[in-house]
Amino acid sequence: MASSTATPLEERINTALDRIRPAIAADGGDVWLIRVEKHTAYVQMLGACGGCAAAHLTLKNGIEAVIREDVPEITAVEAL
Numbered sequence: 001m002a003s004s005t006a007t008p009l010e011e012r013i014n015t016a017l018d019r020i021r022p023a024i025a026a027d028g029g030d031v032w033l034i035r036v037e038k039h040t041a042y043v044q045m046l047g048a049c050g051g052c053a054a055a056h057l058t059l060k061n062g063i064e065a066v067i068r069e070d071v072p073e074i075t076a077v078e079a080l
Contacts (some may be wrong), residue, residue, distance in 0.1 A: 009071070013041050016070035020062055024049060031063055039075040041067055055079065 006014065013033050024031055029049025034042045043063065049055050056079075064077035 007036075009036060009073070012071045013067055013074065016067045017043075017063070019070070020066045023062065024058065027052075029058075034080055036074070039073060041071075041074050041077045042080050043077060044080050 010033060013036065017031055017033060021030065027048055029045060029047040029052070031049065032044050032046065034044050036042070043059070045055055045059065049058060052058070059077060059079050067074050067077050
């Protein structure tokens, strides 16, 4: 969720997340950007994604791929 105090980088990451949210929501989950440190985005996977055995694959093959495509200065995405 974008906040009114989000930096331009955070806004771009949230826009990228908005592209993948429909697919995640279809499986009963969601993902939120928690913070950005250096070149890493830290996200929280919620709902069904929070405890799913395939969450790591969703994170790396879906969420990270979309963020890195849209925001190339981000080099990694990690779940909290």
